[in-house]
Each structure stands twice: as structure tokens, then as C-alpha cells.
Amino acid sequence: MTIRVVMAGATGWVGKALVPAIGAQGDMALVGAVSRSGAGQDSGLLVGMPANGITVSASLAEALEVPSDVLVDYTKPHVVKDHALLAIEKGRHVVIGTSGLGATDFGEIDAAARANRVGVIAAGNFSITATLMKRFALMAAKYVPDVEVIDYASAKKPDAPSGTARELAEALADVRKASTVRPVSEVSGVPGTRGAAVGTGEGVQVHALRLPSYILSCEALFGLPDERLTIRHDAGSSAAPYVAGTLLAIRRVQEITGLVRGLDALMD
Template sequence: MVRVVVAGSTGWVGRALVSAILASEDLKLVGAVSRSAAGRDAGEAIGLKPVGVIARATLEEALAEPSDVVVDYTKPSAVKAHALTAIAARRHVVVGTSGLSAEDYAEIDDAAREKGVGVLAAGNFSITATLLKRFALEAARYVPDVEIIDYASAKKPDTPSGTARELAEVLSFVRQEPTSKPVDELSGIHETRGAAIGLSTPVQVHSLRLPGFVLSCEAIFGLPDERLVIRHDAGASSAPYVAGTLLAIRRVNEHVGLRRGLDSLMDEGQ
């Protein structure tokens, strides 16, 4: 039985995840973090019957109880501190919150290796978003020019989305040198070309924040006289993210250190 603490237990994904954990046979909810529901039963806080777990205001309070895995679906401003706190307490960590940089992940990886625990982080835990990443990586082997457009609602607090950031970072390691003119050689307003993301051969990412969108991400590849667009669109439900997160909870203990992306599990036959 894997004992789980959910940080962000009353949030959009968190409440669906709590319900799924309670319904599972091999997972046990032992802690919940929610400032808005602190002191209340974690089940009642999301409209279920009492489950005997009291929501806490801080992760430190929730870690007072024995647990195996901490799942974070909170906010970009809190997720790094939560991950490092959980690692220091020798808990495995599943990171579902976006907003972390490559440098943040490197720090988390170092801490996890020092404590001998596993961390699995994904910009998007949905199966179809994971396939977007896989297909884009395949296309990048053959098409040198690629850029990413990241769509989200007007209220999304981070930019780019975790999906777009993760995609750009992994593409930067496999893509060929682009044929487009370098941004620093352009005239006009350079910021209109988006942000260059990635450690090797960076990818330009453009973020739109408008009413009418939930989450969408598209990788656009171009060759002379042809174009390939690989796009993922998310609906208003959090359901697509739950199954992938449950898989991560069950398998995050298999490796020490950080792994990025749900595809790191899919590649192992799942």
C-alpha cells in the first residue's frame, strides 16, 4: 500500500486525484494540504463523505504523518519549496505543477539523489499530451525548423505552460540547426519572436493568454512548401491528468533522482 500526501487537494486536479486515490485498492490517502480547507476533513472538503484525513495548511504539517509519496498540484510559487521539503523528509515526489525552470529541476535532482528518493515531474500527465511530445521528437529528427505555440486561459499564472516548456527543452537536444534567421540578427522588436527555451539548440516559444482557451500546445514544423502541425487540446475536465498521475505515484520509487515526463514510464512498457 502506497501512502500518499496530496498538496493542492482542493484544486482543479487535486480534488479529482484525491477521489481516485480513495477509490483505489493499492493507494492510501494519509495527508492533504489545502490552505482554504485547513482543519476540515479532506473528503468533506471536496464534497465526499468523511475519510478521516484532516487537511493541513502546510506541507510540513502533513509530513508529520508517515507517508511514501508527496504529489504536488499547487502553484508555481510553491512547488519548488514543496518538492525540496518532501525530499528532505525522504519522501518520493510527483510534480504536477508547472512553472519550474531547468535550473530548478537540477537542484531538485541533486537533492533527491542525496536523499536516495525518486522524483517524477511532468508538464502534463495526460496520455495524449505525452504523445504530442513523442511525435514531435520524432519529427525533429527530420525537420530542422520548429517553433511552439502555447495557448491558455487569460487567468493562467505561469508562462509558458509546463507542457510547452518541457517540450521545448527536450526538442532542444534533438533538433537540427534551424534555417530561420537568428533573432539577434533581426531588426524591429525582438520580443515578437517569442522566447528561446532549451539548453542545446533552443526552440522559440510563443504564449497566448486569452479567454476561450483551457490549455493547448502545438509544435509547428516547416520545410520548403510544406508544414507539419502536431497539436494537443485539453478540455475543461481534469480527468485526463489523473490516470497519468496515479501511474507516477505507483512507480516514482523505481529510480533515484529526477525523471521528466510521463513518457519515461511509457518507454518502460507501460
């Protein structure tokens, strides 16, 4: 059966790579695209490909008027939650690649998805190697209690931390043992320079850097007496690494009910 896909954020960095990729899959069809800046234009032409006959909509509500199965969202932090809830209300499954959502947001999305009996897959990073970084870091956290996360991104990235770092820190906080470092509450000087705790319990300290020339990088730093371990992922300049993972999520999201977070949940 062909999976009918609506792409929100069709003219964005990842969207431009996904529009032709979805169209090239034998088991998928692009039936809708959303981009305020490209509204009314052919989505293929907008991403530098031959015309595909799919006219870009100015809003998700307009795009969802056409029958579809899955919404893929790579838009902005301030609109992704409303997009997900609208799609769920309309009975669509959802794949979320947009960062900026917190635990409360995901809780609402999960509840709505379960009530409407649809699936949602959200990942801070759909790259296979970024997913492996998370998996290896979680393995290390079972043996090394002290870990902090450094998040690198461009100067213009609107959210901090990135979805990659946030998802990683939340997962680490769930499995790590009690930290041995001085609590931030006992730090003198400017405690804010110790970063922000992300995740349950004492959380994991995350430090977000936003500087020109950086794209996306994330590293987990572990420390024991007289030894250190760094597990790091660096993204390149194109969106190609995120395509395969997103396509996997599109194929798998209809098999679930409720919210699944992280591409690692699908890899096995």
C-alpha cells in the first residue's frame, strides 16, 4: 500500500532533501507540501527538481484537506506542536523532526495520539550516526555516573538546547547513577555557567554554544578519576544524513499507537 505523505517545511533545509526523496520511494507518494514562502508554487520546482504536480499550501490545515496518511514536520519550534495536534485530530500519523518541544509538549502529543489511535515518532536527530552516538552514550552511562553534554549549533538556531542534545540528556538522566560532582546549588560565582539541568531527577547538565561557522554537533563527556571519555557526533553541511532515518520513521509510524521518541527505538 502506498503511504501518502504531507511534508511541512518543504522548503527548509531538510524539507528540500525530503521532497525528492519521498517521491523517489516506490511505497510512498508526496500528496501535500506546506511552506508559507512557497505557497502556490510547484513543490518540485521549489526544491530544484522537475515539477511534481504538488502545489505548496500556505497552511497545514489547507494541506490536510487532501487525503493523506502521514505528516512529516520539519518546521519551527513555535508551530510544530500545533501542527502535530491538528494532524492527530485529523487522524494522521506524525513524524516530527523539528526540535524545541519539551516533556510537557510530548505528553500532550502522546495523549492526543492515543486518544485518536494514531502513531507519532519524534526524534531530536534522524541521522543514523547521531542515533548511534546516543546509544553508545547510554551504554557508557551505566558504568560512569558523571556526564555532561555540550551542544553546538549555528548562531541563528532559535532553540537551545538542540533536539539532539535535549533528547540525549533526558535519556542519560533516566539511566545514570548518582553524580559525584559538586551540586550546582553549591557553586559560587556565576552558577549559570554550569549549564542547565535537563531530564528527570538531578538531570544532566547541558551547555549550549551558538556561534557562527558551527552547524550541528553534540558530545557527551564522561569522567572518572584519572580518565575521560568523549562520545561526539558532528553533522555535515547537507541534510542528506537525516533522509534515511525519516523515511524509516514514515514506514514504521503507522505500526504504533501513541508517541515514540528517538530513532533508536526503531533501529532494531
